[in-house]
Amino acid sequence: MRRFFPVSAVTGIAVMAIFSWSGCSPSGDAAETRYEVLSPWAEVDPIPLRGISARVDTLEGKKIGLFANFKRAAVPIAREVEKKLKERFPDSEISLYHSTAPNVDESVEPDAAKFEAWAKELDAVIAMVGD
Amino acid sequence: MLLANNGFVNDARSAASGKGMPGVRVIGTPIACESTVAEDIRAGIDGALDEIIAALIDPLTEEEESPEKFVETPSRIAFKGTLGEVNEFYYRKGWGDGLPILPPSEEAVAEMLTGTDLPADHVVAKLIPRMGKATVEKIAVNAVMAGALPTHMPLLIAVVDALSDPKTRFDTFEVSTGSWAPLVVVNGPVRNDIRINCSSGMMSPGDIANAAIGRAVGLIVKNIGGARKGIEDMGTLGDAMKYSLVIGENEENSPWEPLHVDFGYGKEDSTVTVMFPNRYTQTIPAQTTPEGIASTLAGMGPGALSCMIVIPDHARIFSQEGWSKKQVKEFIMENSGRRDSRRAGRLQDEDFMLVVAGGPGVWMGLLGSAGGFGNSFVTRKIELPQSWDVLKKKYGTMVPDYVRY
Numbered sequence: 001m002r003r004f005f006p007v008s009a010v011t012g013i014a015v016m017a018i019f020s021w022s023g024c025s026p027s028g029d030a031a032e033t034r035y036e037v038l039s040p041w042a043e044v045d046p047i048p049l050r051g052i053s054a055r056v057d058t059l060e061g062k063k064i065g066l067f068a069n070f071k072r073a074a075v076p077i078a079r080e081v082e083k084k085l086k087e088r089f090p091d092s093e094i095s096l097y098h099s100t101a102p103n104v105d106e107s108v109e110p111d112a113a114k115f116e117a118w119a120k121e122l123d124a125v126i127a128m129v130g131d
Numbered sequence: 132m133l134l135a136n137n138g139f140v141n142d143a144r145s146a147a148s149g150k151g152m153p154g155v156r157v158i159g160t161p162i163a164c165e166s167t168v169a170e171d172i173r174a175g176i177d178g179a180l181d182e183i184i185a186a187l188i189d190p191l192t193e194e195e196e197s198p199e200k201f202v203e204t205p206s207r208i209a210f211k212g213t214l215g216e217v218n219e220f221y222y223r224k225g226w227g228d229g230l231p232i233l234p235p236s237e238e239a240v241a242e243m244l245t246g247t248d249l250p251a252d253h254v255v256a257k258l259i260p261r262m263g264k265a266t267v268e269k270i271a272v273n274a275v276m277a278g279a280l281p282t283h284m285p286l287l288i289a290v291v292d293a294l295s296d297p298k299t300r301f302d303t304f305e306v307s308t309g310s311w312a313p314l315v316v317v318n319g320p321v322r323n324d325i326r327i328n329c330s331s332g333m334m335s336p337g338d339i340a341n342a343a344i345g346r347a348v349g350l351i352v353k354n355i356g357g358a359r360k361g362i363e364d365m366g367t368l369g370d371a372m373k374y375s376l377v378i379g380e381n382e383e384n385s386p387w388e389p390l391h392v393d394f395g396y397g398k399e400d401s402t403v404t405v406m407f408p409n410r411y412t413q414t415i416p417a418q419t420t421p422e423g424i425a426s427t428l429a430g431m432g433p434g435a436l437s438c439m440i441v442i443p444d445h446a447r448i449f450s451q452e453g454w455s456k457k458q459v460k461e462f463i464m465e466n467s468g469r470r471d472s473r474r475a476g477r478l479q480d481e482d483f484m485l486v487v488a489g490g491p492g493v494w495m496g497l498l499g500s501a502g503g504f505g506n507s508f509v510t511r512k513i514e515l516p517q518s519w520d521v522l523k524k525k526y527g528t529m530v531p532d533y534v535r536y
Contacts (some may be wrong), residue, residue: 035234042263042355051196052154061522073166080176124187129132131164
């Protein structure tokens with residue numbers, strides 16, 4: 001029980017800490033004790049990093065994919081982007097992919113094949129998440 | 132490239148980095164989240180169009196093309212200083228929850244580790260979104276910071292294991308705009324061993340087990356999972372239940388089999404059951420007859436997933452009149468007007484759980500989450516260390532001694 005303080009002591013610590021932060025450290029041993037403390041921040045395994053795809057030089061004549069997730073604004077935003085791009089680049093082709101299930105990774109089963117087939121045909125992709 | 136609300140740009144960049152593609156171009160727009168206003172969307176896209184086009188045609192920078200491998204090797208020892216200095220350092224690092232912490236010194240962490248037989252470097256799970264390694268030692272460090280006791284370690288390990296089960300959809304709830312909080316329901320003998328409050332005021336502050344275990348879970352989610360408020364945890368309004376939401380079932384005062392037995396565990400097993408509510412409502416029944424209590428429970432609007440809290444007195448009334456837990460659930464399913472917005476059909480048995488808890492009074496409670504994400508309640512058995520009896524004696528006697536006045 002030595003190193004774990006009862007609730008009343010925790011309250012005391014709170015008060016001391018606040019005083020300390022405001023430059024009014026209380027006197028006494030408790031305030032002067034020094035602690036060597038461990039990091040709570042977790043380590044992660046390194047993951048391989050990938051660069052993003054090379055850009056196209058123009059959108060004219062290109063096939064542009066619009067990925068809309070399940071959120072209700074995603075498709076309306078995609079449609080607006082489509083409209084604006086077609087105005088600016090009339091010869092571009094737009095292809096919409098609508099992910100209807102909430103928060104799923106389309107690159108894994110069961111829709112992986114469909115998603116990959118869609119992505120392979122594209123020159124550029126804009127993702128819309130509705131937020 | 133990705134188009135996101137301005138407030139989600141940091142979140143999108145963290146997500147891209149977490150997938151190994153830190154160079155993904157993210158363009159922010161002022162379009163309201165989940166906007167249904169055509170003019171809002173039109174104006175937002177109008178304003179962002181040049182940036183969108185640039186993001187698709189501007190040549191890649193060297194860093195975007197070949198991002199440098201960033202290998203983070205955090206030092207095990209984070210800091211040396213006084214109590215106040217430690218608190219200031221941790222707060223500034225974003226490792227706290229706004230309340231003072233206890234210093235996780237080598238000595239305090241070693242003592243915390245007596246609460247488990249697992250080795251300190253054992254990885255219980257990798258927690259999203261950062262895929263941080265939840266080693267037993269990292270769990271212990273966060274537990275010390277939260278003011279937990281070594282007897283809380285077995286529960287924390289079980290909770291971390293439960294969170295890593297895809298059926299919780301922790302990936303969605305942990306970082307969602309909905310501000311869902313991890314609810315931990317404790318069952319079995321361990322409740323009494325560590326004095327989990329299952330009775331009066333169990334959800335109010337004042338009990339070290341209920342308070343510190345939940346607080347530690349919050350710190351673990353932040354410091355191991357890497358879900359920081361406003362960066363990855365995008366809870367719009369936030370939720371005070373994220374400070375701590377740990378309850379125990381009042382098994383001794385329930386006429387029914389406890390929750391973990393419903394889920395297939397033995398009565399002598401100790402378990403934690405996890406779900407993510409973001410609303411807590413309480414009400415009183417119009418009548419204290421079984422029909423009156425059940426009608427009020429149904430009227431509270433349980434959806435998938437929900438935890439309904441029935442106080443022991445009401446459970447006794449049900450039982451005395453011959454109502455089993457199953458019958459109460461069937462009544463609620465039949466009479467609840469609530470439907471899950473993401474799924475057709477009426478409320479199902481697996482959509483909600485009944486927990487007998489709380490003290491004297493007339494109130495009943497509903498902790499409501501959401502379904503339709505392929506999510507369900509997740510239960511884990513708590514594995515106790517061999518020295519449990521010794522630990523129980525050492526730490527289990529600590530209770531507030533309230534002065535009468």
